[in-house]
Amino acid sequence: MVATRKIAQGDLNQQVPIQSHDELAVLAQSFNEMTSRLQQTLSLLQAHKDELEQRVQERTQALSEAIQHLQQTQTQLVQSEKMSSLGQLVAGVAHEINNPASFIHGNLTYASTYIQDLLDIITLYQQHYPNPPAGLQEAIDAVDLAFIQSDLPKLLQSMQVGSDRINEIVRSLRTFSRLEEGDFKPADIHDGIDSTLMILKHRLKMATGNGIQVVKHYAPLDPIDCRLGQLNQVFMNILTNAIDALQDQGAAPSSPSQQPPTIEIRTRSLSPDWIAIHIFNNGPSIDTEIHSKLFDPFFTTKSVGQGTGLGLSISYQIVTEHHRGRLYCHSKANWGTEFILELPTHHPDETMPDLAAADH
Incomplete structure (x- = not known):
């Protein structure tokens, strides 16, 4: 009775003792066999249940990863479209600025020559007629001709400097706007950096009270095969x-x-086949616990609306997948943060030495 009571309570490991060879013994034997089969069935059901739960968990994980990948892809497409639109806008602005700027720049040379000729004639006139009539002398004094003769060349020179500056800005805008170029082409990596600095110049000036100092140490590098727009x-x-x-x-x-x-x-x-670009800032260091998440999609330490968490993720993809290079970060307290890009100098599809062979 004790065994049957425990079996009824769910303990299927119990067996009814067989102490005779009569009908009760046969009944006890049958009861024990039924208990064993029931235990096997429950074990099989439990195994199926565990397998089903494992499948559900795997499917749920796969679905979650698929949804995350879809969100990442969608956001990257939006970001790429934004950068493409920015490239088109910058290219359009550069074109519109370049046309009138070219007229000004081209005519300044002639204007400088003509004005210098006029000033020379005035100087010769003054040498031959040092004592002009009273009315002419009054007009000369009224306009302060001596000051004009000395200041006008300086004025033209400052205009020339301004025109050269406009041309430099236009060149930088054109370089930066190469976002849609899909093919690998030889490009000067320094032009890409300089054009980006030009775009960010207003932020560099306004970021802090005295602005941010930019120090450049460029090694003499040959053009490399790259998608410069993406690297920008x-x-x-x-x-x-x-x-x-x-x-x-x-x-x-x-x-x-x-x-x-x-x-x-x-x-x-x-090495002959690899270059490195170091971008360092002496701002706050990056916390150790978030350092490993820097290149994860959607990870950001900025407040809501200030960042999407995709900038470094997309940058990592551009460097490592599109250019077969490397991108990593060093950060240390009381020192700052440095991002290092290592890029092959030749098209990634071409045979080239592994980066590990390069001398760091």
């Missing part, structure tokens, strides 16, 4: 993050020994 996007993302970090530091109380906010850009050759 990488430079834009990294430099924007550096400006944000330095701006946050500038808003915090500073000590007398604190270094001025600085971004340092250094390029170097690792």
Whole structure:
């Protein structure tokens, strides 16, 4: 009775003792066999249940990953479209500025020559007629002819400097706007960096009270095979993050020994087949616990509406997948943060030495 009571309570490991060879023994034997089969059936059901739960968990995980991948792809498409639109806008602005600027730049040379000829004639006239009539002398004194003769060449020179500056801006805009070029082409990586700095110049000036100092140490590098428009996007993302970090530091109380906010850009050759680009800022360091998440999609430490968490993720994809290079970050307290891009100098599809063979 004890065994049957425990079996009834769910303990299927119990067996009814067989102490005779009569009908009760046969009944007990049958009861024990039924209990064993029931236990096997329950074990089989439990195994099926566990397998089903495992499948559901795997399907749920796969579905979650698929949804995340879809969201990531969708956001990247939106971001790519935004950058493409920006490229078209910048190219259009550069074109509209370039047309009138070319007229001004081209005519300034002739204007300078003509005005210098007129000034020379005036000087010769003054030498031959040092004592002009009273009415002419009054007019000369009224306009301060001596000042005009000395200042007009300086004025034209400053106009020439301004015109050269406009042409430089237009060239930078055109370089930066190469976002839609899909083919690998030889390009000067320094032009890409400089054009990005030109686009961000207003932020560099306004980020802190005295602006952000940009220090460049460019090694003599040959053009590399790349999609320069995509790399410009990488430079834009990294430099924007550096400006944000330095701006946050500038808003915090500073000590007398604190270094001025600085971004340092250094390029170097690792080997005939590889180059490196170092972008350093002396802003706050990156916390250790978030360092490993920097390149994860949608990860951001910025407040809502300030960042999508895709800038560095897309940059990592551009460098590692599109260009078969490497992108990594070093950060240390009381030092700053440095992003390092390592890029092959030749088309990634071509045979080239592995990066590990390069001398770091």
